[in-house]
Amino acid sequence: MDHSASSVHERRRVKRLPREVRERQILDAAVRVFSDHGYHNASMDEISEVAGVSKPMIYAYLGSKEDLFAACIHREATQLLEAVAAGVRTELPADMQLWHGLGAFFEYVGAHRESWRVLHRQAISQGGPFSEELLDMRRQAISLVDTLLVRVATKEGLDRGATESLAAALVGAAESLADWWLDNPDVPSRAVASRLMNLAWIGFGGLVEGNTWHPSED
Amino acid sequence: MDHSASSVHERRRVKRLPREVRERQILDAAVRVFSDHGYHNASMDEISEVAGVSKPMIYAYLGSKEDLFAACIHREATQLLEAVAAGVRTELPADMQLWHGLGAFFEYVGAHRESWRVLHRQAISQGGPFSEELLDMRRQAISLVDTLLVRVATKEGLDRGATESLAAALVGAAESLADWWLDNPDVPSRAVASRLMNLAWIGFGGLVEGNTWHPSED
DNA sequence: CACCTTATCTACTGGCGGGTAACGCTACGT
DNA sequence: ACGTAGCGTTACCCGCCAGTAGATAAGGTG
Structure with a gap:
């Protein structure tokens, strides 16, 4: 949403974190979103948003939606x-x-x-x-x-x-x-x-x- | 599936049933399918198939998917x-x-x-x-x-x-x-x-x- | 500094499935 | 006989969302 305004300008401030840490963030976000909306109503987009990470990261690190859920x-x-x-x-x-x-x-x-x-x-x-x-x-x-x-x-x-x-x-x-x-x-x-x-x-x-x-x- | 073979020939034997009966059949099928696959994984198409009735009938009699589930x-x-x-x-x-x-x-x-x-x-x-x-x-x-x-x-x-x-x-x-x-x-x-x-x-x-x-x- | 690796993004597609429009058929009343 | 009402169908639309392609940038290593 409002990312677009700052994204071009402030891209350099994006932290690059080790895989381990990102995986934890993603799992935390996933647990929360799954808990709130249920498995099917939870969208990968929302999980990525809550995790503060873009969607392809999730697929890169944790695999498919099912895989992610199983990991949780x-x-x-x-x-x-x-x-x-x-x-x-x-x-x-x-x-x-x-x-x-x-x-x-x-x-x-x-x-x-x-x-x-x-x-x-x-x-x-x-x-x-x-x-x-x-x-x-x-x-x-x-x-x-x-x-x-x-x-x-x-x-x-x-x-x-x-x-x-x-x-x-x-x-x-x-x-x-x-x-x-x-x-x-x-x-x-x-x-x-x-x-x-x-x-x-x-x-x-x-x-x-x-x-x-x-x-x-x- | 195998309906097609007999359908052209034996169409006249298709029973036309009163609304009350159809609703029962649909609800029975819905309970079964919801039970097997869960609410979200259950498709209206499958319910209609199990009920032996086409999809629009369900919408005509029981309303949306949510309505149907609530009725069950x-x-x-x-x-x-x-x-x-x-x-x-x-x-x-x-x-x-x-x-x-x-x-x-x-x-x-x-x-x-x-x-x-x-x-x-x-x-x-x-x-x-x-x-x-x-x-x-x-x-x-x-x-x-x-x-x-x-x-x-x-x-x-x-x-x-x-x-x-x-x-x-x-x-x-x-x-x-x-x-x-x-x-x-x-x-x-x-x-x-x-x-x-x-x-x-x-x-x-x-x-x-x-x-x-x-x-x-x- | 050149370079490669890895982290990360934006922007797209493909199809599944909920929902519907438009039409056909059977039966019954008059 | 024939219109009308309601049982029933086929065939379609379209939005949402899982999953992906391809570009970009940040560190590390020499």
């Missing part, structure tokens, strides 16, 4: 998984592990809502190779929770096989609660985590009887 | 809500009400996976007027669960305000479990419902201690 998914998914895994302290008792995992998860989602939007809402609704990456991350998350449950279960007597589906249910509940949180951003992350923790550990039945779960530290 | 959402959402509401027998105790509600929900989703895909995955990821309809349905579902919880809570002493967020969490968990179920279709609907019921009513803590919930009848 991959980067964000990896970051999220790392954040959650870092939150779990394996030396603590099972309920505290779960608590910290949930805490790390909601903290990350709260601090990176756009990432979560792209991951959960966009990637999942596009079929094909995108959901693969997602399903993979999901599987990792489920197995993380599963091993956690198994450690308690074998000690206490909950039968094998049930744990995995319970893990799936819990991961699903967390995902969907995060999704709900997107539309109800006023609640602090700790409170969201706490609600899910209470539901998951005590259940309605227990809550109705007046029981609650709360972290032993803090 | 509306029809499917209404059906789902009716199915769930019909399952809840208000004269039973709270846990049994929940159980029947969950049962009806998963039964419906199992029998109408395409509907669920369109509702949950597609409609939610498109912004704008589509999600409105969805959020509305969701609110109705949440308030359904909420009133159920409130009846128990006031009897027992769970504080107000907490019930609604718990209801939201439960609805979210059900949604996401249904979503998970789409990708793991081998499990029977009753089993999915039962797992969620146990998680929701007993919690991990209770399950680990060996408690389980099961319907008093059946």
